[in-house]
Amino acid sequence: MEKHLNLTERERTALARLEENQRKVKRGAMIQRANETITELFVLRAGRVMSYVILPDGSRQILRVYFAGDFIGSASTVYSKSPESLVALSDSVLCPFDKHALRVLLEEHPRVAALMFVLSQMERVSLTDRLASLGRSSARARVASFLLDIIDRLRLMDDGITDSFDLKLTQEEIGDAVGLTSVHVNRMIRQMEADGLISRSNGRITLLNEKALEEIGHYTNRYTDLDLDWLPNS
Amino acid sequence: MEKHLNLTERERTALARLEENQRKVKRGAMIQRANETITELFVLRAGRVMSYVILPDGSRQILRVYFAGDFIGSASTVYSKSPESLVALSDSVLCPFDKHALRVLLEEHPRVAALMFVLSQMERVSLTDRLASLGRSSARARVASFLLDIIDRLRLMDDGITDSFDLKLTQEEIGDAVGLTSVHVNRMIRQMEADGLISRSNGRITLLNEKALEEIGHYTNRYTDLDLDWLPNS
DNA sequence: CGAACTGTTGAATTGGGTCAATCCATGTGG
DNA sequence: CCACATGGATTGACCCAATTCAACAGTTCG
Numbered sequence: 001m002e003k004h005l006n007l008t009e010r011e012r013t014a015l016a017r018l019e020e021n022q023r024k025v026k027r028g029a030m031i032q033r034a035n036e037t038i039t040e041l042f043v044l045r046a047g048r049v050m051s052y053v054i055l056p057d058g059s060r061q062i063l064r065v066y067f068a069g070d071f072i073g074s075a076s077t078v079y080s081k082s083p084e085s086l087v088a089l090s091d092s093v094l095c096p097f098d099k100h101a102l103r104v105l106l107e108e109h110p111r112v113a114a115l116m117f118v119l120s121q122m123e124r125v126s127l128t129d130r131l132a133s134l135g136r137s138s139a140r141a142r143v144a145s146f147l148l149d150i151i152d153r154l155r156l157m158d159d160g161i162t163d164s165f166d167l168k169l170t171q172e173e174i175g176d177a178v179g180l181t182s183v184h185v186n187r188m189i190r191q192m193e194a195d196g197l198i199s200r201s202n203g204r205i206t207l208l209n210e211k212a213l214e215e216i217g218h219y220t221n222r223y224t225d226l227d228l229d230w231l232p233n234s
Numbered sequence: 235m236e237k238h239l240n241l242t243e244r245e246r247t248a249l250a251r252l253e254e255n256q257r258k259v260k261r262g263a264m265i266q267r268a269n270e271t272i273t274e275l276f277v278l279r280a281g282r283v284m285s286y287v288i289l290p291d292g293s294r295q296i297l298r299v300y301f302a303g304d305f306i307g308s309a310s311t312v313y314s315k316s317p318e319s320l321v322a323l324s325d326s327v328l329c330p331f332d333k334h335a336l337r338v339l340l341e342e343h344p345r346v347a348a349l350m351f352v353l354s355q356m357e358r359v360s361l362t363d364r365l366a367s368l369g370r371s372s373a374r375a376r377v378a379s380f381l382l383d384i385i386d387r388l389r390l391m392d393d394g395i396t397d398s399f400d401l402k403l404t405q406e407e408i409g410d411a412v413g414l415t416s417v418h419v420n421r422m423i424r425q426m427e428a429d430g431l432i433s434r435s436n437g438r439i440t441l442l443n444e445k446a447l448e449e450i451g452h453y454t455n456r457y458t459d460l461d462l463d464w465l466p467n468s
Numbered sequence: 469c470g471a472a473c474t475g476t477t478g479a480a481t482t483g484g485g486t487c488a489a490t491c492c493a494t495g496t497g498g
Numbered sequence: 499c500c501a502c503a504t505g506g507a508t509t510g511a512c513c514c515a516a517t518t519c520a521a522c523a524g525t526t527c528g
Contacts, residue, residue, distance in 0.1 A: 053366050055452050061366035078355045080461035083454075084362065099464045106348045107466045113347035114340045120354040121312045127361040128318065132287050132295035134368040135413030139484065170506060179369030184484055186508060218289050220317075227314035230333045232341045373516065404474060418516055420476060 011109050018105070019043050019095040031073075031086040031094065038076040040096045044068055047092025048168055051084045052176065062177035064127070065089070065150065065169070068157055071119065077102065089168050111232045118228060125222055134179045137218060142178040143188045145217030147198070151207065152221050164206035245343050252339070253277055253329040265307075265320040265328065272310040274330045278302055281326025282402055285318045286410065296411035298361070299323070299384065299403070302391055305353065311336065323402050345466045352462060359456055368413045371452060376412040377422045379451030381432070385441065386455050398440035 007015070022045065025031060032038060034053055044066050051072070052062040063084055066072050075083050077099055106113040126149070133142050147167075155161045167174075171189065172182035180188075192198050197213055199206045207213060214220075241249070256279065259265060266272060268287055278300050285306070286296040297318055300306050309317050311333055340347040360383070367376050381401075389395045401408075405423065406416035414422075426432050431447055433440045441447060448454075 051362075053362070055366065055370055057452075059370045061369045063362045063365060074355055075359055077464070078352055078359065078460055078462070079456070080459065083359050083456065103348065103464050103466050106351070107344045110341045110344050110347055113344060113351065114337065117340070117347065117351050117354060118312055120351060120358065121308055124354065124358050124361065125309055125312065125317050127358065127365060128285075128287070128297045131297060131361060131365055131368065132289065134365065135295045135410075136289055136293045171508095172506080176369075181485055182507085183486080183509090187484090190508080218291075222313070222317065225314065226312055228312070230311070230337050232337050405476095406474080415517060416475085417477090417518080421516090424476080 007111075011112055014105055014109055015112065018097045018101060019045065021096055023094045023096055025088045025092050025094060027088055027090050029088045029092075031088060032082050032084075034083065034085040035081050037080055038073065038082045039099055041071065041073040041076050041099060041102065042097070043095040044070045044072050045093040045095055048089040049086055049092055049094075050089050050169075050173070050177075051086050053084050060176045061179070062173060064123070065153075065177070067153055071116075074120070114231050118231070122222070122226075129220070129222065130178075133218070139178075139180050139184055140188050140191070141217045142180065143174065143185060143217075144192070144197075144213045145219040146174065146178050147205065147207065148210070148213055148217055148219045148221075152223055156223055163208070163210065164204055166204050168203060241345075245346055248339055248343055249346065252331045252335060253279060255330055257328045257330055259322045259326050259328060261322055261324050261326075263322045263326075265322060266316050266318075268317065268319040269315050271314055272307065272316045273333055275305065275307040275310050275333060275336065276331070277329040278304045278306050279327040279329050282323040283320055283326055283328075284323050284407070284411075285320050287318050294410045295413070296407060298357070299387075299411070301387055305350075308354070348465050352465070356456070356460075363454070363456065364412075367452070373412075373414050373418055374422050374425070375451045376414065377408065377419060377451075378426070378431075378447045379453040380408065380412050381439065381441065382444070382447055382451055382453045382455075386457055390457055397442070397444065398438055400438050402437060 025047075031042070031049065046068050048068075049066045049070075049072055050062050051064050051066070052060050054060050072094075073082070073086060106116070129145075129149075133145050137145075150167065151161065151163075151165050154165050169177070170182070171185045174180075175182045175185040178185075189198070189200075192213075193200065197207070197209050197216075199208055259281075265276070265283065280302050282302075283300040283304075283306055284296050285298050285300070286294050288294050306328075307316070307320060340350070363379075363383075367379050371379075384401065385395065385397075385399050388399050403411070404416070405419045408414075409416045409419040412419075423432070423434075426447075427434060431441070431443050431450075433442055
């Protein structure tokens with residue numbers, strides 16, 4: 001994200017201070033449980049994390065998958081009890097910090113505050129895209145756009161990624177993210193494989209025809225084409 | 235929202251400056267068209283507005299309904315082309331301001347910046363609730379939670395509201411908001427009416443058994459129980 | 469007054485869910 | 499090194515919630 005805003009030394013230091021403390025967590029570890037009191041948020045330094053909620057009938061909705069560099073748990077800035085659970089999808093490194101540290105940061109570094117606002121807006125738009133996907137498209141489309149979103153977000157962090165990536169999600173989890181059962185996710189994936197759109201080996205997925213997948217999933221890459229010039233200059 | 239943060243005179247003035255210009259729009263007026271270039275955002279001073287996207291197959295997903303006091307179009311802070319359309323659901327009054335005005339505001343008033351961040355987080359959580367609703371619950375549940383969300387948001391602005399409100403949405407629009415067809419929305423509403431959960435006259439809806447509706451819709455009111463004490467003090 | 473929405477209802481259809489069996493890869497403890 | 503347990507992937511048969519299609523009624527408004 002820093003590529004969009006030339007941070008001053010002072011700002012850089014202030015942000016780095018948030019990452020002073022580190023906590024390693026194992027795959028599957030619960031980082032935050034829904035409805036429990038929270039005062040911390042995190043920078044995800046390495047690994048992969050998901051947020052989700054469990055409905056009263058036991059079904060799960062995965063809200064978002066997070067990657068290195070993301071701020072997570074920022075709902076704690078508004079609610080005293082967490083609206084969502086956070087679980088590590090792979091061994092991860094978290095940098096926890098108190099919401100009061102965030103206050104100091106926002107007070108002293110208005111440009112960083114603006115940046116936080118912007119990041120929050122990006123996440124909002126990403127959620128609306130997924131809302132449209134769940135509300136108005138077919139199972140096939142949902143799976144396609146989900147895969148595309150994940151790979152595009154991985155590309156933001158790692159320029160080396162071309163057309164294949166490690167999903168680190170079971171088909172059940174994919175289903176819980178896009179509102180389908182694991183059985184039906186499997187059918188869609190196998191169908192996409194049969195159609196030559198993707199291929200798989202181990203947990204690794206290769207997108208063989210990204211153009212077609214974008215069409216199927218009604219997908220738009222929002223991560224290019226940002227306009228952050230209006231942000232305060234150093 | 236100001237009830238949560240005692241703004242100083244200076245801050246109040248700065249916020250008021252955003253509302254210097256007014257624009258009246260009629261019901262049905264397009265305020266912002268998806269994919270068109272944008273540089274403005276708005277404070278919705280009076281009336282009701284919705285945001286939505288149209289998918290390539292022509293179907294529509296309503297992303298959010300906005301009420302007086304809401305900031306709208308804030309995606310313009312990140313994207314040069316609007317990711318969503320905005321249309322007035324009733325005659326409305328908008329206060330447009332340029333994103334550069336937002337920059338000045340954020341630079342000079344860190345507490346206001348923090349507040350904007352917080353509002354943005356609240357909207358994010360609201361979207362995740364709806365995501366869970368679309369992804370993992372039945373038609374009945376979706377309609378129930380949608381109605382509850384609307385009435386709770388109206389209550390925030392108007393303490394006089396008890397159990398009835400004007401939806402100002404057609405059944406087709408409700409469907410486009412919760413991912414159903416208008417036909418099925420009608421069936422759910424009539425069923426809820428037959429079950430004595432709601433009643434209707436004109437466009438007005440009365441919730442006869444809110445407790446039961448919350449149960450059915452897996453609904454949690456997020457608007458109570460906020461924790462904003464950490465926000466910078468004046 | 470007529471056109472164009474909006475709401476309502478029934479009948480037929482279907483996309484995705486449910487249930488259940490089987491396969492397969494990884495452990496893991498003895 | 500083997501026997502067995504466990505969790506995910508895969509597939510088929512059947513089911514059902516929601517969609518589609520279609521007809522009609524009530525309202526609004528130019």
